[in-house]
Amino acid sequence: MTDGLLPILYLIASVTFILGIKLLGSPKTARVGNLTAAAGMVLAIVGTIFLYRHNGQPLHNVTWILAALALGTAIGWVMAMRVKMTAMPQMVSFFNGMGGACAALISILEYKTAMAEGLATSTGHSLATMAGLIIGAVSFSGSIIAYLKLEDRLGDIRFGGQQLVNNGLLVATVVVGGALVVGSLSGISTLYLLTVMALIFGILFVLPIGGADMPVVISLLNSFTGVAAACGGFLYDNMVMLIGGILVGSAGTILTVVMCNSMNRSLLNVLIGNFGGASGSSSGGSSGGSYREVSAADAAVMMTYAKQVVIVPGYGLAVAQAQHVCHQLEHELEGKGVTVKYAIHPVAGRMPGHMNVLLAEADVAYDKLVEMEEVNAEFPTTDVVLVVGANDVVNPAAKTDPTSPIYGMPILDAELARQVIIMKRSMKAGYAGIDNELFYRPNAAMLFGDAKASLTALVNEVKQV
Amino acid sequence: MIIDESTLSIIYLVILMAFLGVELIGHVPSVLHTPLMSGANAIHGVVIIGSIIVMGIADDTLSMVLGFLAVVLGTLNVVGGFVVTNRMLEMFRRKP
Numbered sequence: 182m183t184d185g186l187l188p189i190l191y192l193i194a195s196v197t198f199i200l201g202i203k204l205l206g207s208p209k210t211a212r213v214g215n216l217t218a219a220a221g222m223v224l225a226i227v228g229t230i231f232l233y234r235h236n237g238q239p240l241h242n243v244t245w246i247l248a249a250l251a252l253g254t255a256i257g258w259v260m261a262m263r264v265k266m267t268a269m270p271q272m273v274s275f276f277n278g279m280g281g282a283c284a285a286l287i288s289i290l291e292y293k294t295a296m297a298e299g300l301a302t303s304t305g306h307s308l309a310t311m312a313g314l315i316i317g318a319v320s321f322s323g324s325i326i327a328y329l330k331l332e333d334r335l336g337d338i339r340f341g342g343q344q345l346v347n348n349g350l351l352v353a354t355v356v357v358g359g360a361l362v363v364g365s366l367s368g369i370s371t372l373y374l375l376t377v378m379a380l381i382f383g384i385l386f387v388l389p390i391g392g393a394d395m396p397v398v399i400s401l402l403n404s405f406t407g408v409a410a411a412c413g414g415f416l417y418d419n420m421v422m423l424i425g426g427i428l429v430g431s432a433g434t435i436l437t438v439v440m441c442n443s444m445n446r447s448l449l450n451v452l453i454g455n456f457g458g459a460s461g462s463s464s465g466g467s468s469g470g471s472y473r474e475v476s477a478a479d480a481a482v483m484m485t486y487a488k489q490v491v492i493v494p495g496y497g498l499a500v501a502q503a504q505h506v507c508h509q510l511e512h513e514l515e516g517k518g519v520t521v522k523y524a525i526h527p528v529a530g531r532m533p534g535h536m537n538v539l540l541a542e543a544d545v546a547y548d549k550l551v552e553m554e555e556v557n558a559e560f561p562t563t564d565v566v567l568v569v570g571a572n573d574v575v576n577p578a579a580k581t582d583p584t585s586p587i588y589g590m591p592i593l594d595a596e597l598a599r600q601v602i603i604m605k606r607s608m609k610a611g612y613a614g615i616d617n618e619l620f621y622r623p624n625a626a627m628l629f630g631d632a633k634a635s636l637t638a639l640v641n642e643v644k645q646v
Numbered sequence: 647m648i649i650d651e652s653t654l655s656i657i658y659l660v661i662l663m664a665f666l667g668v669e670l671i672g673h674v675p676s677v678l679h680t681p682l683m684s685g686a687n688a689i690h691g692v693v694i695i696g697s698i699i700v701m702g703i704a705d706d707t708l709s710m711v712l713g714f715l716a717v718v719l720g721t722l723n724v725v726g727g728f729v730v731t732n733r734m735l736e737m738f739r740r741k742p
Contacts, residue, residue, distance in 0.1 A: 211735045219688070248714075269730065277723070283693050283696075286700075287697055294700075407686070420659070423663070425689050426690055426693070428667045429686045432686055440679060552676070
């Protein structure tokens with residue numbers, strides 16, 4: 182139902198998507214990759230508006246389509262440009278939800294049209310409609326919950342029998358969807374009921390999952406939306422939607438698994454949401470008792486006379502917007518002949534690679550960021566480790582305490598360094614809600630205060646040494 | 647069981663793309679996971695094509711309203727996704 186040029190535009194767009202994902206996989210080419218895929222998307226959109234033929238007729242309502250595009254572009258652009266780098270994960274989740282909602286709406290409209298025209302649709306067609314609706318709706322409501330959780334507007338909500346309710350609702354949703362496919366149920370109100378069920382399932386599905394696991398959930402919902410988009414592609418025999426959707430669906434699934442692996446958790450374990458919850462009385466760290474405090478002045482002296490200082494940045498650094506001061510400290514120390522490196526845990530920040538983005542924003546050189554495997558070999562010969570707003574990623578319980586909820590997660594072996602200085606606001610537990618015995622080790626000292634204020638104090642002290 | 651040609655070729659395409667997606671992501675350093683997720687997020691915004699089509703064939707008011715909404719949401723996904731990804735990646739550019 183298209184003329185000769187449009188399929189070629191779709192073909193080009195499909196290639197740019199594949200190329201885009203490929204190029205996004207390397208730091209040097211990532212930016213080009215993103216722009217390539219964006220260019221392909223523009224081509225596909227413009228081509229569809231002007232060249233698509235439905236039963237031989239061009240699309241109508243073109244003015245309205247262009248108006249919707251303009252409105253969406255304006256809102257999307259402003260939101261994306263205004264968002265702080267620290268809030269990036271929830272922004273991605275929000276945009277993902279929009280895609281899911283779009284897919285669900287397409288299915289609803291498609292069903293409405295088919296009903297109105299009284300057309301008998303093939304099983305494949307109805308299957309794609311219902312799958313697109315369910316997956317899109319789950320992705321939408323789930324992403325919005327993930328967004329609210331990361332914005333700290335919503336806590337983890339768990340209640341007795343939650344898994345049972347969730348599974349029951351999932352089964353019911355699939356059954357109603359299936360009945361609509363085979364035709365034992367029909368009618369637009371049944372379709373709305375199905376939509377509501379899927380939306381509620383999306384909410385319940387994400388509610389119990391802990392904040393630290395949110396990136397995994399976002400990645401999973403991301404691949405859901407990909408599949409929902411592919412369902413749309415099936416509805417319209419549209420190759421570019423199929424290719425884009427399936428590509429993201431499969432790449433997103435693998436990305437989800439890779440992220441789980443880097444936290445040494447199984448996907449199932451994440452989805453059940455028992456992080457830091459069930460084991461309750463675990464982590465005997467608090468029995469460690471007393472900890473030592475250190476002043477900014479003393480910490481500055483220790484670092485200035487060190488040969489090598491390794492900084493372990495965590496989300497606390499990001500929240501305090503302290504990455505620039507941190508870079509300044511690095512600069513001062515280097516000026517005194519100290520080697521400074523950053524140890525980046527794969528899940529530092531709130532998403533894999535999030536910390537790299539934040540530090541790059543503050544002009545920290547890319548080669549100063551050392552990944553976990555590499556830097557762990559260096560800790561025994563490091564004089565001072567400065568932990569800025571990180572906690573769980575340096576918790577030795579992950580290696581020593583089988584009852585700890587984070588047992589088995591690879592960590593940065595900061596405790597092997599001669600001296601560890603931990604900058605924290607208080608003795609409060611980290612994101613996973615568990616105590617950290619590192620704080621009570623003899624070679625550890627606490628520097629309390631807001632990360633930014635403490636780092637500024639350190640910079641001034643180092644200048645005076 | 648009879649499967650028509652075009653459905654079969656779609657099944658082929660789905661399988662090949664699924665494998666391609668796995669291959670493309672397999673060896674990416676964790677540093678790039680966030681931008682990659684964000685970039686993939688923008689790419690599934692291709693769902694907007696479907697919303698443009700339903701909007702373009704809609705003829706009653708309710709369909710028009712829902713179609714309009716779908717196009718706006720799809721555009722948010724596409725534009726927001728690519729712009730956010732670009733902003734993240736700009737940070738990686740080596741500064742002089």
